[in-house]
Amino acid sequence: MADDKQFYSKPFIVLCWLIAAVGGLMFGYDIGISGGVTAMDDFLLKFFPAVYAKKRFAREDNYCKFDDQRVQLFTSSLYLAALVSSFFASKVCTKYGRKQTMLVASGFYLIGVALNAAANNLIMLIVGRILLGFGVGFGNEAVPVFLSEIAPLNYRGAVNILFQLFVTIGILCANLVNFFVSEFHPWGWRLALGLAGVPAFMLFLGSFVIPDTPTSLIERGQLQNGRTILQKIRRTEEIDNEYNQIVHASELAHQVKNPFKKLAQPSSRPPLVIGMLMQVFQQFTGINAIMFYAPVLFQTVGFKNDASLLSSVIIGLVNVFSTLVSIKTVDKFGRRALLLQACCQMFITQAVIGIILLTDLKTTGSLGHVEAIVVVLLVCLFVMSFAWSWGPLGWLIPSETFPLETRTTGFAFAVSSNMFFTFVIAQAFLSMMCHMRATIFFFFAAWILVMGLFVVFFLPETKNVPIDDMNERVWKQHWFWKKYMDCDHDENGHKVPNQVHP
Numbered sequence: 444m445a446d447d448k449q450f451y452s453k454p455f456i457v458l459c460w461l462i463a464a465v466g467g468l469m470f471g472y473d474i475g476i477s478g479g480v481t482a483m484d485d486f487l488l489k490f491f492p493a494v495y496a497k498k499r500f501a502r503e504d505n506y507c508k509f510d511d512q513r514v515q516l517f518t519s520s521l522y523l524a525a526l527v528s529s530f531f532a533s534k535v536c537t538k539y540g541r542k543q544t545m546l547v548a549s550g551f552y553l554i555g556v557a558l559n560a561a562a563n564n565l566i567m568l569i570v571g572r573i574l575l576g577f578g579v580g581f582g583n584e585a586v587p588v589f590l591s592e593i594a595p596l597n598y599r600g601a602v603n604i605l606f607q608l609f610v611t612i613g614i615l616c617a618n619l620v621n622f623f624v625s626e627f628h629p630w631g632w633r634l635a636l637g638l639a640g641v642p643a644f645m646l647f648l649g650s651f652v653i654p655d656t657p658t659s660l661i662e663r664g665q666l667q668n669g670r671t672i673l674q675k676i677r678r679t680e681e682i683d684n685e686y687n688q689i690v691h692a693s694e695l696a697h698q699v700k701n702p703f704k705k706l707a708q709p710s711s712r713p714p715l716v717i718g719m720l721m722q723v724f725q726q727f728t729g730i731n732a733i734m735f736y737a738p739v740l741f742q743t744v745g746f747k748n749d750a751s752l753l754s755s756v757i758i759g760l761v762n763v764f765s766t767l768v769s770i771k772t773v774d775k776f777g778r779r780a781l782l783l784q785a786c787c788q789m790f791i792t793q794a795v796i797g798i799i800l801l802t803d804l805k806t807t808g809s810l811g812h813v814e815a816i817v818v819v820l821l822v823c824l825f826v827m828s829f830a831w832s833w834g835p836l837g838w839l840i841p842s843e844t845f846p847l848e849t850r851t852t853g854f855a856f857a858v859s860s861n862m863f864f865t866f867v868i869a870q871a872f873l874s875m876m877c878h879m880r881a882t883i884f885f886f887f888a889a890w891i892l893v894m895g896l897f898v899v900f901f902l903p904e905t906k907n908v909p910i911d912d913m914n915e916r917v918w919k920q921h922w923f924w925k926k927y928m929d930c931d932h933d934e935n936g937h938k939v940p941n942q943v944h945p
């Protein structure tokens with residue numbers, strides 16, 4: 444029996460998961476903070492005086508109060524930056540490892556936060572936000588892959604979902620901060636933006652403490668080191684099976700010189716299409732219309748400033764606790780069951796919110812007390828179902844379906860799809876609400892129907908399937924995806940086995 448001291452202790456292993464998941468906290472905080480900050484008068488007065496004036500005097504049109512492209516640019520510039528940087532991040536992640544990629548992310552975060560908190564003009568504000576976006580691009584690429592690779596096989600799903608759990612905690616912290624600092628005039632918004640420095644610094648320090656994943660070490664030729672870390676994190680010397688699997692996967696990965704080419708081959712289509720669509724659909728649930736603009740949304744339907752911030756804190760709490768449900772259930776009920784149940788709940792809630800706003804706001808111009816409470820309750824029910832389904836599984840499924848040779852590059856496509864559509868919704872939502880009015884909720888409901896059908900017909904169950912067996916056990920058995928397997932070709936059009944693409 445080996446000396447126990449040579450292994451990492453259990454608390455240290457859990458600490459490593461949590462340190463990595465702080466990347467999610469940063470992302471969530473950035474998501475949650477912008478809606479509250481753009482609802483603060485001091486902030487609007489300093490950077491967007493015209494919008495401030497519109498907000499004060501244009502009471503007659505509830506839907507269009509905050510429709511201003513520049514305010515939306517503040518929120519959405521981060522996502523464009525993240526979109527572009529995730530491809531650079533995938534290269535860094537393969538070449539220098541997951542740990543170094545997280546360190547780079549924390550560096551971007553720290554500089555971005557400093558610029559934002561000290562901003563004296565719009566340029567500083569937007570440049571800071573773009574740097575935060577680079578941080579998100581690097582962090583969101585490295586963290587889910589790190590968690591999936593470092594987690595023991597039997598609770599990989601739960602460990603991976605720590606990322607999304609921390610996203611939701613970040614959003615909640617941001618909502619709480621917004622609620623309290625809105626009283627501090629005129630610099631409350633600086634505090635709100637500056638407090639993002641806390642998780643950024645935690646990630647920075649943590650990046651020195653955690654080991655890299657055995658997969659990444661082995662892939663980068665550090666076989667002995669990879670083996671030792673594997674023994675330490677599994678707390679046993681009997682790791683030969685897993686070690687050999689990783690070495691085999693890494694040999695296959697080395698045969699692939701150009702992961703983009705490999706991704707263009709038919710056999711990569713199932714994970715690529717599914718990985719990207721999971722993220723696209725996640726955004727088309729309308730979740731970020733709620734998350735970014737919850738305070739604005741509640742003001743729009745007639746809540747006072749404090750009440751609307753408080754309602755978003757409640758939504759934040761629902762989001763966190765419902766994500767815990769998915770950690771408990773994802774490996775028991777499976778991915779499909781969670782996604783389909785949520786589609787039903789989300790469809791009904793979006794549609795009913797649309798009906799209430801359509802009928803009530805049209806006749807009275809603002810919501811009655813009871814209707815307003817019902818809307819908040821419906822929003823909570825909507826967020827609840829999102830949080831145990833499309834939220835975490837949007838990250839989990841892409842992280843478990845790509846083979847090692849295309850993992851970081853394929854995952855970058857998934858991350859950037861998320862960022863692109865987060866950007867689109869952030870940029871377009873206020874204008875859409877202004878033009879489509881309450882019908883926007885029917886727009887999202889229609890998408891939810893489409894994604895439900897997609898799950899029924901095209902999403903195979905991946906619960907309890909080892910990553911390296913996806914091709915055999917999932918794709919080759921699926922009525923639709925099987926036709927893409929075993930028909931890869933080289934540059935001369937000759938058929939090649941689907942693993943090898945020099």
Ligand SMILES: OC[C@H]1O[C@](O)(CO)[C@@H](O)[C@@H]1O
Pocket residue numbers: 474607610611614725730731734762834835837865
């Ligand atoms: O919890 C909600 C949040 O989760 C995400 O979907 C990321 O998975 C964000 O886009 C959203 O704001």
